[in-house]
Amino acid sequence: MMVMRWQLAYPETPVPFIGEFLWENGILLPEVYNSLGAMHGTIMIFLGVVPLAVGAFGNYFVPLQIGTIDMAFPKLNMTSYWSYFVGGVIMVASFFTPEGAARSGWTSYPPLSVFEPGQTLWLIGMVFLITSSLLGSINIIVTIVQLRAPGLKWMRLPFFVWAQLVTSFLLVLAFPPLEAAAVLQLMDRVVGTSFFLPTGLVVSGEMVAATGGGSPLLWQHLFWFLAHPEVYVLILPAMGIVCEVIANNTRKPIWGYKSLVYATVFLGFMSFIVWAHHMFMTGMGATMSAFFQTTTMIISIPSVVILTAFFLSLWGGSIRFNTPMLFALAFLPMFGIGGLTGLPLGLSASDIPLHDTYYVIGHFHYVVAPGTIFALFAGIYYWYPKMTGRKMNETLGKLHFWPSLIFMNGIFMPMFIQGLAGISRRLWDGGAIYSHAADTLWLNEVMSVSAWLLGIVQLVFIVNFIYSMKKGEKAGRNPWDATTLEWVAPSPPIAHGNFESEIEVHRGAYEYSVPGRTRDFTPQTEPKKSDN
Amino acid sequence: MEIPYTVEERPDTGLNNSKLGIWLFLASEIMLFGGLFSAYVFLRMGAPDGAFHEWGQELNIPLATVNTLVLITSSVTMVMSWASLKMNEFSKYKLYMGVTLLCAVGFLVIKYFEYTAKFDHHIYPSTNTFMAIYFTLTGLHGLHIIGGMIVMFYFWFPGSKMWQTEPEHFANRIEVLGLYWHFVDLVWIFLFPILYLL
Numbered sequence: 001m002m003v004m005r006w007q008l009a010y011p012e013t014p015v016p017f018i019g020e021f022l023w024e025n026g027i028l029l030p031e032v033y034n035s036l037g038a039m040h041g042t043i044m045i046f047l048g049v050v051p052l053a054v055g056a057f058g059n060y061f062v063p064l065q066i067g068t069i070d071m072a073f074p075k076l077n078m079t080s081y082w083s084y085f086v087g088g089v090i091m092v093a094s095f096f097t098p099e100g101a102a103r104s105g106w107t108s109y110p111p112l113s114v115f116e117p118g119q120t121l122w123l124i125g126m127v128f129l130i131t132s133s134l135l136g137s138i139n140i141i142v143t144i145v146q147l148r149a150p151g152l153k154w155m156r157l158p159f160f161v162w163a164q165l166v167t168s169f170l171l172v173l174a175f176p177p178l179e180a181a182a183v184l185q186l187m188d189r190v191v192g193t194s195f196f197l198p199t200g201l202v203v204s205g206e207m208v209a210a211t212g213g214g215s216p217l218l219w220q221h222l223f224w225f226l227a228h229p230e231v232y233v234l235i236l237p238a239m240g241i242v243c244e245v246i247a248n249n250t251r252k253p254i255w256g257y258k259s260l261v262y263a264t265v266f267l268g269f270m271s272f273i274v275w276a277h278h279m280f281m282t283g284m285g286a287t288m289s290a291f292f293q294t295t296t297m298i299i300s301i302p303s304v305v306i307l308t309a310f311f312l313s314l315w316g317g318s319i320r321f322n323t324p325m326l327f328a329l330a331f332l333p334m335f336g337i338g339g340l341t342g343l344p345l346g347l348s349a350s351d352i353p354l355h356d357t358y359y360v361i362g363h364f365h366y367v368v369a370p371g372t373i374f375a376l377f378a379g380i381y382y383w384y385p386k387m388t389g390r391k392m393n394e395t396l397g398k399l400h401f402w403p404s405l406i407f408m409n410g411i412f413m414p415m416f417i418q419g420l421a422g423i424s425r426r427l428w429d430g431g432a433i434y435s436h437a438a439d440t441l442w443l444n445e446v447m448s449v450s451a452w453l454l455g456i457v458q459l460v461f462i463v464n465f466i467y468s469m470k471k472g473e474k475a476g477r478n479p480w481d482a483t484t485l486e487w488v489a490p491s492p493p494i495a496h497g498n499f500e501s502e503i504e505v506h507r508g509a510y511e512y513s514v515p516g517r518t519r520d521f522t523p524q525t526e527p528k529k530s531d532n
Numbered sequence: 533m534e535i536p537y538t539v540e541e542r543p544d545t546g547l548n549n550s551k552l553g554i555w556l557f558l559a560s561e562i563m564l565f566g567g568l569f570s571a572y573v574f575l576r577m578g579a580p581d582g583a584f585h586e587w588g589q590e591l592n593i594p595l596a597t598v599n600t601l602v603l604i605t606s607s608v609t610m611v612m613s614w615a616s617l618k619m620n621e622f623s624k625y626k627l628y629m630g631v632t633l634l635c636a637v638g639f640l641v642i643k644y645f646e647y648t649a650k651f652d653h654h655i656y657p658s659t660n661t662f663m664a665i666y667f668t669l670t671g672l673h674g675l676h677i678i679g680g681m682i683v684m685f686y687f688w689f690p691g692s693k694m695w696q697t698e699p700e701h702f703a704n705r706i707e708v709l710g711l712y713w714h715f716v717d718l719v720w721i722f723l724f725p726i727l728y729l730l
Contacts (some may be wrong), residue, residue, distance in 0.1 A: 051655050071534045146549050172560045180567030183668065191657045193664035195571065213661040218574045222567055456674045504730045513700045 002455055003028060008430035009448035012048030030428040034103035035118065037426060041106025042122070045234065046129045047088050048392050049372055051404065053237035054133070054171070055084065057379055058140050058164045060387070062487035064493060065158050067525075072142040073444035080135035086141045087128030094121040105426065107322040110196035110216045114188045117468035121197060123186045132159030137168035144168075149485070155261070158484045158509040160255065162261050163240030163342070166268040167233050174229035174272070181222035189216075195219075217282055223396060224275035225368030234272045234368050236264065238331065238375030239306055245328035245378045246310055248482045250317025251520050253510040256309040261310075272297040279354050280348040289348045296346035303339055307332065327378035329423070330405050331371055338366030341416065356426075359419025362412050370408040377404075384465075385479045389491040390472030403457040410450030414443035481521045484509055488525055537566055539701045545637065554708045557713050564718055568669055572726065575661045587662035588727065590655060592646055596728045599642050606635030607717045610710045617703040622695055625706075629688045632713070636681045643674060666727050673723060676716045 006015050007028040014026030023029055059077065070512075071077050075246055094101040102122035104113035115118050144165050147156070172237045184195040190212060199212030247254040254260065276284065276292040310332055319325065341363040344350040354360065385391045421440045423431040430444045431437030478487040489499045502524060511522040541548050576584045613628035616621040650656075650663075687706060694702040 046635055055585035068536075070535055072535060073553060074535075100652075134557075134560050138560070141556055142549050142553045145545055145552060146542050146547070156536030173563050176560045180571065183672065184568075184571060187657060187664065187668055188565075191667075193657045193668075194661060195575070195664060211658060211660050213575070213579055214664075215574060215578050218571055223570070225567075244553070252697055333590050502533075 001037070001040050001331065001426040002452055004033060004040070005448035005451045007033055007428065008499045009430040009445045011432050020295075031100065034105075034426070035095070035101040038105050038108075038122075039095070040050075042102070042126075043093060044368075045106065045230070046126070047084075047091060049234050049368065049376070050133065051084060052235065053374055054140070054164065054167055055136055055374070056079075057237060057376075057383075058138070058168075060142055061383065061486055061529035062140055062161055062164050062280050063147070063299075064386075064489060064498055065161050065484055066147060067146060067485040067488075067505060068143070068147040069499070071139050072146055073139050076139050080132045080139065083128050083135065084132035087125045087132060090121055090128065094118055094125070096120065103243045105529045107227070108185070108219075109187065110188070110219050111201055111203070111208075113185065114196060117379055118499075120186065120189050123182045123189070126182050127179060127186075128250055129387045130175045130182070132174055133171050134318060137171035138159035140164055140168040141172070141189050145503050146287050149503040149505050152524075155258065156505060156508045158240075159243040159257065159260055162242035162264055163236040164265050165244075167236045170229040170233050170236075170268055170271060174226045174233075178226035179458045181219055181226075182291040182410055184222075185219065187321065196296075196487075205244050220279050220282065220291065221275070224278045225272075227277065228275040229268075231364075231367070232267060235335070236267075238335075238372040239264075240311075241379035241382070242310060242328045242331050244482075244484065245324045245382050246313050247510045247512065248382070248480050249322065249325035249328070250313055251320075251512045252313060252317040253508075254309065255315075255510055255511065256305075259305055260309050263305040266433075267299065267302040267306075268297060271301070274299050274346075275410075277346050277348075277351070280351045293347055297343075300339065300343065300346070307339070311470075322381075322477070323380045323392065323394055323401060324382035326398070326401045327374045327381065328376065328402070333365055333371035334374060334408070338363060338368075338371050341366065349367045353422075354419060357419035358415040358423050358425055362415030362419055362427050365415070370405070374404075374408075377401075382480070383486075384472075385475035386486055386491050386493070388469055388472070388474060390468055391475045391479060392468040392472060393464050394459055400457060400460045400464065404454060409459065411454065412438075414447050418443055418444040458530055463512065478523075481519075483511055483521050483523050488523060534557050539698070539704060540556075548704060550704060550708050551657075551711075554711050555560070558564070558711065561715060565669075565672075565722075568672070569722070569726075572665050575665055579661060584662050585730065587660050588666075588730070590650070590653070591666070592649065593644055593728050595642055596724055598726050599639055602639050602642070603717045606632045606639070607714050609635065611714050613709050614703065614706045617695070617699070617706055620699075622692075623642050625695075626688065626692070629684060629706075633681060633688055634685050634696070636677055636684065640675060642672065643670065669723055669727065673716070673719055680713050680716055683712075685717050696727070 003015055003018070012027055014020065015022075015028055019026030019028070023032070056272065097118070099117035102108065102116070102118040102484050104116050104119060108119065108122065144157075144161060149519075170529070175451065180403045184193075186194050188197065191363075194214040196201045196216050197208060197210045197212055197214045198216065201208045202214060237284075243254055243260070260317065273294060274295045277296045278283075280289055280292075314329075341359070345354060345360065345363060358365050381392055381397055418431070418437075418440045422435065423434070423437045430441065432441060475491055477489070477491055479491075480487070485503060485505070488503065494500065506527050507522065507524055509524060511524075513520045514522060535549075536542070537547075537549050539548060585676070609628045609631045613632060615620070615624045616624035618630060655663055657664045687702075687709060692702075694705075
């Protein structure tokens with residue numbers, strides 16, 4: 001990504017340090033730029049956020065938060081991990097093949113993707129990654145449904161567990177159509193079928209030697225049927241983490257717990273019937289686009305309910321501004337910006353001029369970068385003591401947070417300006433050849449410098465992460481005075497079995513600052529009779 | 533500590549872990565084949581009038597009918613093998629599971645003859661969109677048959693030792709395998725009319 005930003009800020013100048021070893025003159029080649037773009041999306045989503053948010057946090061903290069010893073199917077868990085590993089190796093290895101990595105965007109639209117080199121490995125890698133997600137999410141659902149500790153009723157579950165449950169349902173039901181689509185595209189590339197190739201297709205002035213009769217739109221439908229729920233796969237675990245951190249650090253029960261749960265379940269259902277709002281440019285009829293615009297507007301309601309509940313939870317709390325809380329607090333406005341800028345994209349009249357511009361890039365990056373990634377950081381800082389037995393350093397944590405917040409906005413805010421000026425995404429030169437882009441081109445440099453600085457700031461995090469493992473302040477079982485079950489286990493939890501004894505649950509997940517009690521938090525395991 | 537509800541049912545959900553797991557897996561399988569079926573509908577709508585029907589004339593309906601019967605038989609014997617375990621008759625289980633496995637092999641052999649007959653007439657997936665979706669759907673279904681056969685073989689021969697130590701757990705596993713096998717059968721019940729008859 002940083003190499004791409006160099007090319008965008010200083011088109012056709014040699015890339016420093018590494019350029020001279022890789023390309024003639026040291027200039028990033030257009031096809032390599034395309035590869036990097038496609039693989040950035042793929043790697044970040046399928047190898048980065050999903051494995052971290054669902055694979056890692058889900059796997060580690062769902063059993064802990066529901067008070068059980070392990071996932072329901074340990075062997076399946078391992079299969080899922082190795083399937084992910086193989087998929088990841090294939091994806092990364094594709095960079096080093098003579099053909100290079102896939103370069104048709106992470107959306108892999110045909111017909112382009114049927115002809116571009118590198119795509120075959122991408123598809124095979126995707127099949128492994130999809131399998132991994134499927135097995136992992138089946139495991140998470142079974143674990144939550146079957147292994148809840150005695151007394152842990154549905155409405156006593158921490159919101160994080162609810163978020164993981166809905167996310168896993170989305171993965172189970174939305175990923176297989178993409179697997180089907182990947183199989184079809186693989187057939188097109190390897191066996192010469194024409195699932196996605198229309199009759200009479202001409203490429204580079206020549207008729208394509210295929211029978212035709214297929215439709216590129218078929219891919220778009222199958223792809224977005226996955227990829228829209230995928231958006232919620234990326235954001236729901238993040239919301240779950242933010243909810244845990246906010247409840248804990250405001251020392252207050254989360255506001256509107258039940259409305260959060262219902263909104264999340266509703267969000268899950270709705271996410272299956274909004275996919276075609278990514279396809280307003282395909283010339284679908286007015287009826288179809290009216291339907292998808294309506295569903296898109298409806299799906300924004302539960303998101304707003306969730307965000308509002310988080311904001312209201314802050315009201316009247318005695319907030320502790322520690323590092324996890326700062327990241328969780330920053331999530332709220334960042335996700336807010338990302339969500340609100342999405343509304344114009346959900347209406348076809350305003351989507352058509354904005355489609356495929358940097359505005360879109362700015363919109364979804366606000367959701368997943370300062371949104372989801374900040375939430376993941378909040379989760380890492382919050383649960384680090386549970387995983388290692390030591391707290392992360394607060395000073396370094398703040399040194400990580402503030403610059404990250406500034407540079408994140410430095411990267412993505414200008415994208416809205418460029419997008420509104422009409423600069424398309426995926427341009428190798430960042431729009432330099434277009435006269436309408438001239439006024440906003442200077443922003444490319446701002447964004448690129450922000451990106452590099454953001455990269456440098458992450459070193460603080462890495463240093464903190466490694467340093468605290470050995471030298472961090474010792475944390476006991478429950479360093480944050482939290483109520484949920486993972487804090488009953490020792491830190492780190494027992495390798496086989498998590499807890500020392502059987503867990504029994506007697507109350508809801510967020511009993512903070514209950515009037516009349518001696519402490520401002522009541523763990524879920526505390527029996528009812530001690531209430532006075 | 534052991535993972536709870538691997539064999540016995542959880543009282544409030546009425547399920548053991550593997551049964552819930554296989555139902556979720558089948559849900560995802562429905563979405564997988566659902567995606568491909570909708571691709572079939574999409575391509576059929578996009579093809580010239582009657583072309584799909586005409587291209588489908590190449591297929592061998594009698595062989596496919598035999599195959600349908602073979603698969604239905606295998607589903608019946610699969611249930612019987614599970615029932616034998618429940619009635620504590622291990623040798624009958626061996627017999628019925630063996631017959632199921634044999635049916636699966638028979639299905640693939642017939643499918644092999646169908647495929648080679650097509651290739652002999654120079655009909656390939658790239659011939660037209662009907663053949664493309666035909667080979668994709670039946671090929672993927674065939675892979676599911678092979679997957680099922682591997683598991684069946686395991687429980688028929690090397691894995692059946694489990695019966696001596698944990699009979700109830702073993703019977704549950706056969707039930708779960710049966711659910712999967714019925715699903716594979718059901719997919720064929722849908723494939724047969726849309727590919728061969730329509």
